Amino acid sequence: MSAARLRFPATHPAFAGHFPGAPMLPGALLLAAALEALGIAHAGLEIASAKFLHPVAPETEVEVRRLGNRIELRAQGRVVATAQVRAASA
Numbered sequence: 001m002s003a004a005r006l007r008f009p010a011t012h013p014a015f016a017g018h019f020p021g022a023p024m025l026p027g028a029l030l031l032a033a034a035l036e037a038l039g040i041a042h043a044g045l046e047i048a049s050a051k052f053l054h055p056v057a058p059e060t061e062v063e064v065r066r067l068g069n070r071i072e073l074r075a076q077g078r079v080v081a082t083a084q085v086r087a088a089s090a
Contacts, residue, residue, distance in 0.1 A: 002066045004037035006030075010058035024055035031083055034064045034071055040085070050083040 008014070008025055015023040031050060035041040048069075056062060056075055063074045073081040 002038050004034075004064045006033050006037055006062040006064060007060070008033075008056070008058060012058070015058050023058050025057075027052045027081065030056060030062070030073065030081060031071075034062075034073055034083075035085075037064055038066050038071070040066070044088050045085045046088040048084040048086045050081065052081045054078060054080040056080055 008029075010023070012025075014026055014029050018024055018026050027050065030052075031047060032041070035045070035047075054075070060075045062080065065072045065074075069085050071083040071085060072079060073083075
């Protein structure tokens, strides 16, 4: 198992358009940051599937864990997203 922590400041440009008055982190950005934080962004893996269960607001600390081929993202004591990774297709 590997783990990392993420936090996106309220000033991050992604929050400006997602969504005015109720900012939340775009899922694609969250997953890309998770792969980078775990050191597997360039390891020949791709995301096979993902589920987004709860929005991530500015300044929220997100804990990222890799459990085999599964990535789990938790914030404020609950799972906010999960993803399955696999070897990239050629």
